[in-house]
Amino acid sequence: MISWIKNHKWKTLIVITFSLLLIVTPYLLQGLVKQIILDYTKPYGIQQVELEDIDINPFLGIVSIDNLSLYQTKQSLSPSITQENVTAIKPITNIGLLEVNLNVLNLLQKRIWVESIQISDTDLPFDLNDKQQLFLADIPLTSDTPSEENTEESAKEGLGFLLGLDNVTLNNISLSLTHKSKTSNLHIEHLNLSHLYAWSEDYARLEFKTKLNQAQFNANLQLHLFKEFPKVVGTLQTKGIKSSDFIHFIPKQEFDFNAVLNTDITFTLEQSNQGLKLFQQGNLDVDEIAFTQKPTQANLNKLSWKGDFYYTEKPIKTIDLNGKLELNSLNLNPAGLSVSDTSNQPNLLADITADINSTLTLDNQSINLKHSGDLRVKNLQGGYQNLLAHLEQFNWKGDVNLTSDEKVTFDSTGNISLKQLKLTNNKVTLLNAGSASIKEFKLNNTDSISINDFSLQQFTLAKNSNLPGLVTLQKLSLDKANYNKEADKVFVDLGQLVIQGSETHITLNKEGQIKEINTLLSALPNSEEKPTSETKAKTEAISKASNTQETDNLHYQIASLKVMGNNPIYLVNEQLKPALKKTLKLDQLILGKVASKKPTNNTAFNLKVVFDEFSHLSSQGSFTPLQPTKAFNAQTQLDGLSLLELSPLTEQTVGYHIKSGQLSAELETTIKDNQIDAQNKLHLNKLELESINNDKSKDLQKSFPIPLETGLAMLQDKNDNIELSLPVKGDLNSPDFNISDVITIALGKALAGATRSYLLLALQPFGAIALVGEYALDKASAITLQSVDFDYGKATLSPKMQSYLGKMKVLLSERKAIQIKLCGGVNEADRRALQQAAIKSAIEKQAKQNANSDKTTQDGKKIVVPDISISNPQLLELGAERQKVIKRYLLKLGAASKQIVICKPQISKETKAGQVKLTI
Incomplete structure (x- = not known):
């Protein structure tokens, strides 16, 4: 090894030098970078730069910096800063990892291609001053007045090199922005941007796929930035972006808002010679929306928009919308939630869908909106106090036009339909409508409303578990209706109203109140605060004045009302024992025009009521419903009404x-100038009454001049039928007028008059009848007939009286219920006649005795007129005998014994021949 080094000294030196460079260069580069950063930042208060490590790989083009921190001196520290003091200061900014990966080969093509940038564990404090200058740790990132020279120089330096960036990764990044002493913070756990830039001849492309706290944020954009009219075209996709991630960037508000955003849109943003243009189409969904601003709270499961959006600025600012809007499970509580009592808080829940085709234009101070589309509401539920409303479906389709300049004008045209509307309170269903529709609905500034072809089906009012409901309508239709307001006057014009099939229940309780009405009123929400008597008086006075004014300013009319089909009316009267139950059927009701402007005009009517399969009533005529006491004319026919069902009453x-009994009648009723004049013909068949309460029947008898049973018995013919004319007259203006009293008086007069007429006819030529108290209605009186006359002091019937009693027997035979009472019988003339007869008899007896005696005694005797007197018992005995004679004769003719009643004889002061009075 040593020999090789000696033989290759230069190569060895190069290797050693290169190895030393590899070892020393990072340290030198680290110090160099720290010094460069410090030299740049020191004028801005940075006193120290710490850098843990820097790594450069020139072959791969990777530069990595670890734990870069900037330290700033605090004013409380001494100017002479020691290492100990500095390390004790928290860095004002820190970059845990900064790694840049360059594609070195692209430098040969004059392209700076950054394959990736990674930043991790970083704190970046930003400041924004009033001049909109941005600072990072007091280091200016923007200039207030950038130098044109520097700008041009920078442009020249960059010319010839194209910058490309592919991927950016951010992990654990904390950003803060301070402006006007307020700081907003954003913490990014993870953000990844890839495919940020790719070169193109005509445009630049910006593509990124990011995740913000696991939420996707993707875009693919074409950037036409250097054309005459810059334009951006692209797509934007987001999924699961939560508003709570950005709450720190928003100043604290008086409300709380949370939502999750999902989008999939395509858009074009262009700056043209006509200003800014924006076109967007696609889907936008906002889920889990919650809004709270006490006392209001709103929740929405999902808001979805799918469609087109177009915005342009010239010639006027215009926004066009064409698409579909959905709101699922909207829950609105305007008064907030109360933990203690939620029943009295208003709330609303619904699913809403709308097809929208709208154009909004903004021209200076003018706003114009044109809209057409559909609005569909499903499962609408609302509550207030104990009142709950549920609407299964509501549809509106039409147009809306709104203009706002100096004033707001609004008009709408469309059609409306709803299905299954129910309003309940506890167990009471206030109203229930199966379906309703309006084929044409027009609205103009709420001052003019018109509808055409309104239909309502299966409508029920005031129904609970115990009662079937006050009214149920099978179908109600109205061909047109108009509402107009002019100044302070209101006009309501209704067309032809038709009801086809109904059911009505009226139950009168023991207190005389209608149960179904009470059920409805008790189910309505009540005011918690009870007004004092003074407040109540003021309220009533204001209400009275207001009602008077409203009556003067409100004008209304209805063209006609027609009720047809099957319309049963169920009546129950619980005041009676057993309860009276009756079912009527309203077969037809037709009313003509009613107009408040012409209250004196007559309204024609036609009424048909079926009581049962055998009986019905029909009436036709005219009246003034807005002034019912002014005019009324009617012809009424009643046929075959059984009176048995009225017996409990x-x-x-x-x-x-x-x-037993059956009633038919023909009634002619006229009211003119509040004067009633009715001519009524009654037909009573087989009427049979029985008194079961003497006190009440006696009270009734006081209202008649003759006993009721007697009058009815006198009127019955051989077949037990009664034909009775009952005129009714009276002054409706009289404060003492009472229709019940008027009818009672008329009935009493009719009974007496008809009885009188019958007896005059039946007893001819002996019809001299005196009706005591015939027109006196303060007490009941008997019918006094012609007396049976006797000769003075006699008890035998003359042929004339025998003929008279024969007529009376016929009357008794035809009127089995009639009883004849025999009273009186003698007077003082009878006393004198009996006295004279007694004296005569005594004288005749003396004369006879003298005639039978010896002649010697006869000459010496004289006839003496005796002093004879007739006592009351003797006179009354004659009266009793006369009564017996009459009864014997009538019994002999065939009358029933119970029909002739003998009373105690009395002595009359009359001086004419003796009479036995006959009364019925």
């Missing part, structure tokens, strides 16, 4: 049980 109200 009559039992409780008037004390009568209806054993």
